[in-house]
Amino acid sequence: MQKSEKSCDSSCRRLAGIGSLLVGAAALPALLLAPSVIAQEQEKSVSRTGVAAAADDPIASPSPPPPEADLPEVEPIIADDEFEKAIPPISAEEDPELDRPLESIAEVERRQAADAARRGNQDGDEAETAGGAATPAVDGGPVPALADGDSVEAIGDAPISDIELAALLPPLDNFDVEPVEFAEAEEEDDGRELAYQVRVNGLDAADDGTSVDLADMFGDLSALYDGDGKADNAAMIRARLSADGELMQRILASEGYYDAVVETRIERGPREEGQDRGSRPITAIIDVTPGQRYTLSDIVIDAAPTIPPRLIADNFPLSVGEPIVAQRIQGAEAAIALKLPEEGYPFAQVGQRDVLLDPATGEGVYTLPVDIGKRSRFGGIETTGDLAFDADHVAVLARFKRGDLYDSRKVDDLRQALVATGLFSTVAAEPQPTGESAGDGTEYVTMLVTQQAGPPRTIAASAGYGTGEGLRVEGSWTHRNMFPPEGALTFRGVIGTQEQGIGATLRRSNAGRRDRTLELVAEAKRSNYEAFEALTGRVGARISYDSTPIWQKKFTYAYGVELIATREDDYDFATGERSFDFYTILGLSGQVGIDRTDNLLDPTKGFRITSLIQPEGSLSGRFSPYARLRTDISGYYPMTDSIVLAGRVRFGSILGAARERLAPSRRFYAGGGGSVRGFGYQELGPKDPNNDPIGGRSVNEVAVEARYRFGDFGVVGFVDAGQVYRSSAPTFQDLRFGAGIGARYYTNFGPMRFDIATPIARKPGEARVSVYVSIGQAF
Incomplete structure (x- = not known):
């Protein structure tokens, strides 16, 4: 500030805000009433009191002072007798004229006319002598005139001084009106732009x-x-x-x-x-x-010392010598307001800036007061309002524990996690000071979570279509907090041309750990595809640690157990016909994933790897164990800002059992919207004599897409390939190819997909064109 005082005089200006100048307010002088004005006002006040008041009290007097007042005696300006003599008479005794009856209007007019006639005769004689013309007469008498010589304009029967006024008006047809001509014609408003x-x-x-x-x-x-x-x-x-x-x-x-x-x-x-x-x-x-551009000659941050010492200076992007740009200054102040709470100062406040401009030099001194508040650490969690769950479950969602240095980013993450539960209409998380010392010059803060529980029930529906799969419509009803905290019960139903089913799921979200989910499932469905017809019941349990839209995890896992009872048909090569068989299958499952992409729903760069292992065994007859293995790898590379090259490969193998010992629904198939496009659902692979697919023990698939996005829309060109084999290991022979084009409409919950594809080197019985409609990218 010494620099500003040295280089600036009374001509300097201060900016109250960036982009505007403070204008000093001029003092307004007081207005004083002059004595004459006061006297006039008093006279008006007296005249408004009325005659009756004056008669009762001839001399108006002010209210008497209080008894205890000690006032000096003042000599009167005028004696009372002299004042009373100066007052005009206001009674009949003093002035008899006041009792005379009033004249009628006719008498007054006759008297005034007679007086005017006498004056007119005298003036007329003088005028005739001077001007040589006599005053015209009206009704045989002279024209009345006023004292100043002007003629009297009569009312009613009174004399009229101007003969023209008594003449009849000419007809309107005799008037010849000339239009006014302007130097330049006025524009006509004809509605033209x-x-x-x-x-x-x-x-x-x-x-x-x-x-x-x-x-x-x-x-x-x-x-x-x-x-x-x-x-x-x-x-x-x-x-x-x-x-x-x-x-x-x-x-x-x-x-x-x-x-x-x-x-x-x-x-x-x-x-x-x-x-x-x-x-x-x-x-x-x-x-x-434009004039001169002002620059910063000095930057003064008025704040207490921080830990680390240069916390504010290292995160304040302004520098001496740069122009005073509003966006830069507001951005620098916002950076400080965000950085301090991230580094342990939850109650930091950025004050009102002061910019002192010197027009002589074109420079300005920028001063910013900052109240850093108390450095703090996380303490306990409290909750209030209409609760969906208690503070203990809030602590499960939090990514901080007691004693951690306060970080506003972790508070924002907690708030997002609370919103993601879908159980609140409004929710807020704010730090509250406690005054409790946490050592190291810090104190604990309590996180106060204010809840307002929202409607817990949801009805949802989705629809899709695929060649070979047909039309599929799914609906569900969910109570997201049937068993608090976050114990959701869902009933769902599927109606389609080739699949129908019902099911129920009990899902506990954030079960003992954030983003860990426990699911219990029971379902029954009927399937009728070219590969098999099945009536299946399934119960299972699964624990998963998955990515969410809020936190996309680099590593995920899932494991579970399921029991399947299914009646399915299969082609018997010995008898040459299809027959039904009943299968009871007990299986375990384990899955791990690695995700290095930039987006969970619509990635544009990075890669993903997911591996699944399912040890199973048939309980029908003698126990026959086997294992299903599958690995999916996908990668994404941005060619430009709007073009992404995406690729996917899949390998699958079943070890430990012959194909005939496997239920048809547990074999591998290929073809369809999520597999090799251009072919019907489950169409690729070994077939029976009726040209119906019968599945295999291994599969390999590959797909390449070029995705072009413009705004909320996109176009995709793709080529897919794949095949299913009888052996337990894929041979990569006899690959079938499909190619096509797709459209995308991008929403906040993922892209909507419409793909159309055709098989390359199409064989008899294969459709020329296949169509796929669903939500989400193909991979």
Whole structure:
């Protein structure tokens, strides 16, 4: 601040806010009533009291002072007797004329007429002598005149001094009115739009290459440019020009040009021959004189010491010598307001900036007060409001524990996790000071979570279509907090052309750990595909640790157990016909995943690897164990900002059992919207003599996509390949290819997909075109 005092005098200005100047308020002088004015007001007050009041109390007097007042005696200005003599008579005894009856209006008019006639005779004699003309008479008598010589204008039967006034008015047809001719004809408002152009002069002088393009900024916000060069009338053009003049002033001030001068005007071009005035070209002109650009000569941060010592300085991006740009200053202040709570200062407050400008040097001293508050650590968790669950379950969602240094990012994460439960209409998490010391110069803060439980029930539906799968519609009803905390019960049903089913799921989210889920499932369904027909019941339990839209995890896992009872048909090569068999299967499952992509629902870069192992055994007859293995790998590479190259490979194998010992639904198949597009669902692989797929013990698939996105829409070109084999290991022979194109519509819950594909080297019985409609990318 010493620097500013040294280089600045009384001509300096302070900025209350970036882009505007403080204007000092001038003191308003008090207005004093002059004695004459006071006297007039008193006289008006006396006149309003009325005659009756004056009669009762001839001399008005003010209210007497209080008894205890000790006032000096004052000599009267005028004696009472003298004052009473000066008052005019106001009673009949004093003035008999007051009792005389009033004259009628007719008597007054006759008396006034007689007086006027006498004066008129005298004046007429004098006028005749001087001017040689006599005063005209009315009704045989002379014209009455006033004392100043003017004739009297009679009312009713009174004399009329002007003979013309007594004459009859001429008919309107005799009037010949000449229209007024103007130097330039007025424009007719015929509802025609006016075209105009916009010209900005002098703005280039403010473009030093170190800031934003001022012309572009003005063009984006301008009312004149927004009108596309058309207006209903000239008044609209002037209004837009006035608004744009103020806009230009604000833009220049926001870039440090506080002395800028902006003038506006409208010019009309010359009128060509045969052209009406309304067609003359109009140009709205803004003349700009930017003036000097103010720069920072000093930066003063008024704050207490922090830990680490340079916490504010290292995160404050302004520097001495740079222009005073509003966006830069507001961004620097926001950076401090965000950084301090991330480093243990939850109650930090950024005060009101002060910028002192010196017009003589074009420099400004920037001062920012910052109250850092008490450095704090996380303490306990409390909750209030209409609760969906208690504070203990809130602690399960939190990624901090007691004693951790306060970090606002972890508080934001907790708030997002609470919102993601879907159980609240509103929820907030805020630190509360406790005054309890946590050592190391810090104190504990309590996280207060304010809950407002929302409707816990949800009804949902989805639909899809795929060649070979047919139409499939699924609906569900869910109570998300049937068994608090976060114990959801879901009933669902599936109706489709080739699949029908019902099921129930009990799902405990964040079960003892954040993002860990426990599921209990029971379902029954009927399937009727070309590969098999089945009636299946299944119960199972599964624990998973999965990625969520809030926290996409690099490592995920799942494990579980299931019991399947199913009646399915299969082709018997010995008898040459299809027959039903009953299978009872007990299985375990384990899955691990690695995710290095940038987005859970629509990745554009990175890779994913998922491996699944399912040890199973048939309980029908003698126990026959086997293992199903499958690995999926996908990668994503951004070619440009709008084009992504994506690829996927899949390998699968069943070890330990012959194909005939496997239930048809537990074998591998390929083909369809999530497999090899261009082919029907489960169409690839070994087939029976009726050309129906019978599945295999190994599979391999590969797919390549080029995804082009523009706004909320996208186009995808793809090529898929794959095959299913009888052996337990894929041989990579006899691969089948499909190619196609797809459309995408991107929503906040993922892209909607429409793909159409055709098989390459199509064989008899295969469809020429296959269509797939669903939610989400193919992979």
